[in-house]
Amino acid sequence: MNRQRRRTAERKEQKARTKTYNLTETQLQVYVRQAIERELKNSHEEAMNESTNTAMILLLTLPLEVLMDHYWPKSYAKKIPEFTSYVLEYYERWQNGELDMDELKEDLWTYGGVRLEVEE
Structure with missing residues (x-):
């Protein structure tokens, strides 16, 4: 070929x-x-x-x-790990449905003076 x-x-x-x-x-x-x-x-x-x-x-x-x-400017090295673990624990509780978002928002308004609202 x-x-x-x-x-x-x-x-x-x-x-x-x-x-x-x-x-x-x-x-x-x-x-x-x-x-x-x-x-x-x-x-x-x-x-x-x-x-x-x-x-x-x-x-x-x-x-x-x-x-x-x-x-905590002087003691944050000791306190931050515990704080972080609590934040993550509360986040997991919220994911599992143990914490209510409306109650969390109400606490934020009552104790923090901040109101979060969803705009449509």
């Missing part, structure tokens, strides 16, 4: 391995819409995970910084 025939045979073999689909315009639009919806769902979940992680970091770091700077 000469070189030209060999190359022709290779091209035919490559075309034989390539799958070809015939779709109507409607079928193609449905496929594209489904692909876009999957991508949007994945990006939404990724954004939710990232925002949850950011919220958890802020939940722990901001109170720690305030306690270290203003309340």
Whole structure:
């Protein structure tokens, strides 16, 4: 077999391995819409995970910084680990449904003077 025939045979073999689909315009639009919806769902979940992680970091770091700077400047090295474990314990209790968000908000308003409300 000469070189030209060999190359022709290779091209035919490559075309034989390539799958070809015939779709109507409607079928193609449905496929594209489904692909876009999957991508949007994945990006939404990724954004939710990232925002949850950011919220958890802020939940722990901001109170720690305030306690270290203003309340326990000399003894924070001893008190911070215990405080952090209590915060994580309360967070787990909230996840398990043992703590009510409305009661926590009410305590924040009563004792902290801050009211958190969800805007629609």
